[in-house]
Amino acid sequence: MRLDDLWHDKGWDLSDYSASEFVQDACDMADQTDSLPEQVGESVPQALAMRAASQKSGAEALRAGVPLLCPKWTKALKKSLSGRYDRWITDDTYDIGASPTQIPPGTYRTEGDIADCYWERTAANGDIIDNGLANVARKITVHISATDSTFTSEGCGVWTPVH
Known part of the structure; x- marks a missing residue:
């Protein structure tokens, strides 16, 4: 296959993958993300960016x-490699920034049958800037500032950027 020839010629570092295996895995992941976005909890460009960042030559x-x-998925890949794509937030603590593993500042919303949702914005020193607890809600909107250090979400579903 032409791709694996290129992999050998360029000396790409993909750990234990051949180039065709690495890319096929990314294609399958993009298909799964597209078919179950709320369940997967990320956009297709976000999934591709994470995959690209997972290997030195990804x-x-x-x-x-x-x-x-x-x-x-070529258009989604171009977005992911440019860094200009929607990043979704699920239950976890995220650093605020521009890398694929960070969440950029902005306004985010979660919608649906929300129960026992806790979210929190923190400063670099660990102080809580703002937080919320919703026992029952249909929609929650939060603005994450560039000066925030982290954002934590527990039980809130998927937060997506508000445009």
């Missing part, structure tokens, strides 16, 4: 392989 392999193995 971005190069995806840039060469996605147009060959799953061309329908």
